[in-house]
Amino acid sequence: MSDDATALLRVEGLRKSFGGVHAVDGVDFSIARGEVVAVVGDNGAGKSTVVKMIAGAYTRDEGRIFWEGRPVEPQSPEDAKDLGIETMYQDLALVPDLDPAGNIFLGKEPVRRLFGVVPVLDRAEMRRRSAELLERVRIRLPSLQVPVRQLSGGQRQATAIARFLLSDRAKLIIMDEPTAALGVQEQRKVLDLIEQLKQQGISVLVISHNLEHVLSVADRIIVLRGGRVAGVVPRAAADRQTIVALIVGGTA
Ligand SMILES: Nc1ncnc2c1ncn2[C@@H]1O[C@H](COP(=O)(O)OP(=O)(O)O)[C@@H](O)[C@H]1O
Numbered sequence: 001m002s003d004d005a006t007a008l009l010r011v012e013g014l015r016k017s018f019g020g021v022h023a024v025d026g027v028d029f030s031i032a033r034g035e036v037v038a039v040v041g042d043n044g045a046g047k048s049t050v051v052k053m054i055a056g057a058y059t060r061d062e063g064r065i066f067w068e069g070r071p072v073e074p075q076s077p078e079d080a081k082d083l084g085i086e087t088m089y090q091d092l093a094l095v096p097d098l099d100p101a102g103n104i105f106l107g108k109e110p111v112r113r114l115f116g117v118v119p120v121l122d123r124a125e126m127r128r129r130s131a132e133l134l135e136r137v138r139i140r141l142p143s144l145q146v147p148v149r150q151l152s153g154g155q156r157q158a159t160a161i162a163r164f165l166l167s168d169r170a171k172l173i174i175m176d177e178p179t180a181a182l183g184v185q186e187q188r189k190v191l192d193l194i195e196q197l198k199q200q201g202i203s204v205l206v207i208s209h210n211l212e213h214v215l216s217v218a219d220r221i222i223v224l225r226g227g228r229v230a231g232v233v234p235r236a237a238a239d240r241q242t243i244v245a246l247i248v249g250g251t252a
């Protein structure tokens with residue numbers, strides 16, 4: 001359980017409507033440092049809307065967000081990044097024709113001076129650091145010099161994660177359905193990746209439809225139903241039946 005006083009993130013009374021639809025209707029929860037929290041719920045339960053408010057992609061109608069105990073107002077994804085909140089989107093925001101190192105360093109490329117004058121990309125440094133970052137999450141890519149479009153889904157996700165780790169600021173990584181488009185082997189790799197982030201003290205907020213995955217990786221499971229928290233279940237007390245009952249609205 002996360003102790004609210006020491007929580008990395010705490011949200012209180014989050015609300016967001018779209019027209020007449022109460023997408024998120026009073027949501028409270030917290031996440032501790034190094035904790036993996038899964039958010040589950042039926043389609044339309046409000047999962048993506050909740051994480052988008054935390055990630056600065058949506059502004060909330062009501063509610064408070066506390067980061068390391070202080071109230072914060074993430075108004076944009078950049079604000080959230082500055083706090084240490086990174087979001088992995090489904091398209092991963094990678095450039096398909098660049099290699100992993102090029103993607104990891106996109107916009108932050110190290111430069112060295114040729115003959116002390118001409119600025120050139122320090123590709124050796126990019127590859128060295130990239131290998132280091134991937135090693136941190138225990139991922140070994142066959143080559144750091146192939147375009148990412150040739151990598152598997154799991155390897156691409158690892159590249160996206162390594163990019164978050166580059167700045168060394170990431171404290172919370174949000175993933176919306178990270179395993180949805182992957183084969184079984186690849187799904188396992190993403191779950192291992194989440195485990196590695198946890199080992200590094202990084203918190204993960206993961207939305208997933210796959211209850212096996214959720215039960216194998218999450219410390220706590222938040223069930224949303226109709227824009228509200230239907231239940232928060234610690235992994236020790238979690239089983240499929242309990243979670244499904246909360247999702248569909250039976251009594252647990
Ligand atoms: N940008 C939007 N504009 C209008 N309605 C939206 C928007 N985003 C979400 N909604 C609505 O809010 C509700 C919750 O959606 P969402 O958070 O995407 O649920 P989930 O991720 O759990 O499937 C749904 O009824 C959805 O149609």
Ligand SMILES: [Mg+2]
Nearest residue numbers: 047048049176
């Ligand atoms: Mg969604």
